[in-house]
Amino acid sequence: MRKAGIFIAACALVLTGCAGKMDAQRGLSEEWRLRSLEENFLNFKETQREQEERVRDQQRKLLDRIRVMEESLARLHEQLGVAPVSHAAPLASAAPMAAAPAHSPAPVYAPSQTPTTAHAPAPAPVAPASSGKGLYEQGMTLVRAEKGEEGRALLDKFLETDPQSALVPNALYWIGESHYLDKNYPQAILTFKDVTRRFPKHHKAAAALLKIGMCYQMMGEKENATLYLRALLKDHPKSEPAPAARKLLAELGG
Numbered sequence: 001m002r003k004a005g006i007f008i009a010a011c012a013l014v015l016t017g018c019a020g021k022m023d024a025q026r027g028l029s030e031e032w033r034l035r036s037l038e039e040n041f042l043n044f045k046e047t048q049r050e051q052e053e054r055v056r057d058q059q060r061k062l063l064d065r066i067r068v069m070e071e072s073l074a075r076l077h078e079q080l081g082v083a084p085v086s087h088a089a090p091l092a093s094a095a096p097m098a099a100a101p102a103h104s105p106a107p108v109y110a111p112s113q114t115p116t117t118a119h120a121p122a123p124a125p126v127a128p129a130s131s132g133k134g135l136y137e138q139g140m141t142l143v144r145a146e147k148g149e150e151g152r153a154l155l156d157k158f159l160e161t162d163p164q165s166a167l168v169p170n171a172l173y174w175i176g177e178s179h180y181l182d183k184n185y186p187q188a189i190l191t192f193k194d195v196t197r198r199f200p201k202h203h204k205a206a207a208a209l210l211k212i213g214m215c216y217q218m219m220g221e222k223e224n225a226t227l228y229l230r231a232l233l234k235d236h237p238k239s240e241p242a243p244a245a246r247k248l249l250a251e252l253g254g
Contacts, residue, residue, distance in 0.1 A: 050140070050170065057133060057166045132162030140174050148178035169199040173208055185215040206232055206239035213248060226254035 135158035142151030155171045155178070162168075176191035192208035192215070199205055209232035216225035229249045233242055 132158050132165055133167070135161060136165075136167050136171055139171070143174045143178045143181065146181055148181040152178040169195055169202045169204045172198075173204045173211075176208065176211060180211060180215065183218075185219050189215045200235075203239065206236035206241045209236070210241040210245050210248075213245065217248070217252065222252055222254075226252055229254065 135154050139151045139154030139158060142148075142154065145151075152175055155175050158165075158171055159168065165171075172191060172195045176188050176195065179185075179188035179191060189212055192212045195202070195208040196205045196212075209228050213225045213229040213232070216222075216228065226249060229245045229252070232239070232245045233249070236242060
């Protein structure tokens with residue numbers, strides 16, 4: 001009878017241990033799912049931000065092209081306005097410019113007159129759109145596909161091609177991500193810090209601070225990680241990376 005009791009107690013302990021392991025595994029699985037959902041949400045919001053940045057960049061370049069065209073038209077009007085008037089015949093009977101002798105000055109037309117053929121100087125050619133946007137998009141796509149070195153090369157070229165683009169802080173951030181993918185945490189930290197230093201008000205500054213904290217965590221430097229996560233919550237408390245920063249800070253005990 002005593003042996004039976006011992007056997008039952010042993011079975012109960014084994015079952016309790018198994019249940020504990022299952023609960024622990026279930027807890028780890030739930031935590032992994034939550035992390036995955038958070039990362040997917042941040043990636044979704046990041047994509048939206050990227051699209052907005054690209055639209056603003058396109059608008060800026062379009063406005064630049066319109067300005068160039070307006071300046072060209074202004075020069076054309078100025079040239080027509082100072083051209084000498086021909087005295088060989090009244091303006092009303094003036095021949096089209098195509099029929100004028102080669103040595104005759106080009107006639108000036110009154111507002112009510114429209115020449116059938118014009119040989120006015122053509123507007124200055126508009127510079128083609130920069131290829132920088134394409135370099136940025138390709139580089140970012142490669143980094144997201146975990147091809148850090150290839151993406152970084154294109155993003156570096158983008159920064160050389162279009163250094164005044166509104167997408168510069170985004171490009172720097174993704175260069176930092178490429179170093180993070182390569183586990184080159186010191187270089188990633190330097191690049192992310194460049195984002196926060198040069199563009200402290202840009203939305204990428206908050207994301208860069210989060211990544212700096214994550215880099216220090218991976219390097220085992222808990223104090224530095226805590227410092228930058230706190231800076232994120234202080235300077236960008238309502239930013240999208242803020243919840244992830246709070247969670248990581250709690251895990252670090254900070």
